[in-house]
Amino acid sequence: MKVFVIGIGLIGGSMVLDIKDLYPNATIYGIDTNEKHLDQAIKLGVIDEMATFADLMHADFVIVSVPVDVALTVVPQVLEVIGDQTIVFEVGSTKLPICEGIANHAKRRNFIATHPIAGTEFSGPSAAIKGLFQGKTNIICEVEKTTFKLQERALALFQEMGMRIRYMDPKSHDKHIAYVSHLSHISAFMLGKTVIDKEKHEQDIFDMAGSGFESTVRLAKSSPAMWTPIFKQNRKQVVKTLNEYILNLSKFKELLENEDYEAIYNEMESVNKIKEILNGMNVKK
Numbered sequence: 001m002k003v004f005v006i007g008i009g010l011i012g013g014s015m016v017l018d019i020k021d022l023y024p025n026a027t028i029y030g031i032d033t034n035e036k037h038l039d040q041a042i043k044l045g046v047i048d049e050m051a052t053f054a055d056l057m058h059a060d061f062v063i064v065s066v067p068v069d070v071a072l073t074v075v076p077q078v079l080e081v082i083g084d085q086t087i088v089f090e091v092g093s094t095k096l097p098i099c100e101g102i103a104n105h106a107k108r109r110n111f112i113a114t115h116p117i118a119g120t121e122f123s124g125p126s127a128a129i130k131g132l133f134q135g136k137t138n139i140i141c142e143v144e145k146t147t148f149k150l151q152e153r154a155l156a157l158f159q160e161m162g163m164r165i166r167y168m169d170p171k172s173h174d175k176h177i178a179y180v181s182h183l184s185h186i187s188a189f190m191l192g193k194t195v196i197d198k199e200k201h202e203q204d205i206f207d208m209a210g211s212g213f214e215s216t217v218r219l220a221k222s223s224p225a226m227w228t229p230i231f232k233q234n235r236k237q238v239v240k241t242l243n244e245y246i247l248n249l250s251k252f253k254e255l256l257e258n259e260d261y262e263a264i265y266n267e268m269e270s271v272n273k274i275k276e277i278l279n280g281m282n283v284k285k
Contacts, residue, residue, distance in 0.1 A: 001019075001023050001025070001026040001027070001060050001061070002026070002027050002029065002058055002059050002060050002061075003016060003019055003026055003027070003028050003029065003059070003060060003061045003062075003063070004028075004029045004030075004031060004051060004055070004056055004059045004061070004062045004063070005028065005029070005030055005031070005047065005062075005063045005065060006031045006032070006062065006063065006064050006065065006066060006074060006078070007031075007032060007064065007065040007066035007067075007070075008030050008032050008037050008038065008041045008046060008047060008065075008124075008125045008128075009037075009065060009123050009124055009125065009127060009128075010119055010120060010122060010123055010124075010127040010128060010129075010132075011065045011091050011116060011118070011119060011132075012063050012064075012065030012091065012128075013041065013046045013065075013125050013127065013128025014118075014127075014128045014129050014130070014132040014133065015063055015065070015091075015116075015133070015161070016028045016046060016047065016063070016128075017046060017128050017129070017130040018130060018131065018132075018133065018161045019061075019157070020045075021130065022157075022160050022161070027048050027049065028046070028047045028048045028049075029047060029048065029049050029050070029051035029055060029059075030042075030046070030047035030049070030050055030051060031050075031051050031052065031053065037124060037125050038050050040124070040125045040126065041125040044125055044126065044128070046125050046128050053077060053078070053081055054081065056078060056081045056082050056086070057081055057082060057083050058083070059082060059083070059086045060085070060086065060087070061086070061087055061088075061089075061153075061154075061157070062078055062082065062086060062087070062088040062089075063089060063091065064078060064088065064089065064090040064091070065090075065091050065092075066092075067092075067225060067226050067229045067230075068092040068093065068094050068097065068098070068229045068230055068233050069229035069232065069233065070229075071090050071092050071098055072097060072098060072101050075088065075090055075098060075101070075102055075111065076101070076102055076105060079102065079105050079106075079107040079108075079110060079111060080107075082107065082110060084110070085150070086110055087110060087111075087112060087146075087150040087151075087153055087154050088110055088111045088112070089111070089112045089113070089114045089154060090111070090113060090114065091114055091115060091116055092115065092230075093115060093177060093181060093182070093230050093234075094174055094177075094230055094233040094234045095113050095115060095139070095141045095170035095173045095174060096170040096171050096173070096174045096233075097233045098113060098170075099113050099141055099142055099170040100170075108145055109145065109146060109147040109150070110146070110147065110150060111145075111146065112140065112143065112146045112150070112151055112154050113140065113141040113142055113170065114138055114139065114140055114141075114154075114158075115138070115139040115141075115173065115177070116133055116136060116137075116138045116139075116158075116163060117136055117137045117138070117139065117181075118132050118133050118136040119132070121218055121219055121220075121221040121222045122221070123222075123223040123226065131162070133158075133161045133162055133163045134161070134162035134163075135162055135163075135164070136162070136163055136164070137163065137164045137165075137166050138158050138163040138164065138165055138166070139166050139167075139168050139173055139177075140155075140165060140166070140167050140168070141167075141168055141169060141170040141173055142169070142170065143167055174233075174234050174237050175237050177234070178234055178237035178238050178240070178241045179241050182230060182231065182234060182237075182238050182241070183238070183241045183242065183245060184219060185219045185222060185227055186231075186238070186242065187219075187245070188216065188217050188218065188219035188220040188222075189219070189220045191216060191217050191220065192217045192220035195213075195217070251267075252264070252267065255267070
């Protein structure tokens with residue numbers, strides 16, 4: 001098996017580490033514009049060899065794990081050079097732009113749009129984690145547009161990695177992911193900004209920061225190079241979720257200003273049911 005990963009970071013790197021475990025005889029090739037990432041990936045054993053786009057004609061699998069704006073250019077280039085039996089999947093956090101971008105490509109049948117809901121706040125080859133996808137959900141969009149034999153191979157691989165498969169149209173994906181992923185990243189970034197701006201005058205804030213703050217702001221360590229294109233591509237959906245979030249924040253602020261602590265208690269208690277939702281998700285996993 002010849003597997004190529006374009007963009008050797010958390011998701012692509014973690015995928016090929018799992019493939020190495022599942023298929024010890026597989027050869028993993030890496031393509032990246034950052035030569036330091038390539039060198040590091042070889043030293044860490046994430047990839048076996050460096051490669052170029054010209055080598056893709058020999059690929060069995062191609063994993064495109066680059067920022068979502070770059071993917072709009074890279075995926076069509078990949079489809080131009082692959083063989084008929086190659087399956088290409090792109091793993092970004094937005095799906096509508098890439099699905100629309102290659103909708104009329106002659107080799108659309110070789111492409112499968114995926115979004116593994118897994119990750120950490122770290123990036124680069126050193127962020128790759130074996131077993132990252134175990135028990136995680138992988139969203140597949142427009143699976144019917146992928147040749148059946150190729151989609152079978154891709155889906156079998158995802159399931160061998162331990163992923164649960166969920167099918168969704170790309171527009172619905174981008175709408176829902178704006179709530180459960182994109183909004184939480186914005187919240188973390190802006191919480192971090194609020195504290196950093198205040199810390200200029202009050203060093204004691206960080207001396208008092210505990211595990212609650214650390215876990216809440218963790219996502220603010222995520223790569224701006226990855227997240228700015230995501231916010232750009234999903235701007236309309238993200239703005240809608242932000243409007244709703246800001247409305248809730250304003251309501252909470254108003255209750256506090258009016259010293260309506262019973263209403264504040266009721267608001268928080270009503271949100272406590274999210275524990276049941278999350279527990280249910282964990283049971284399903």
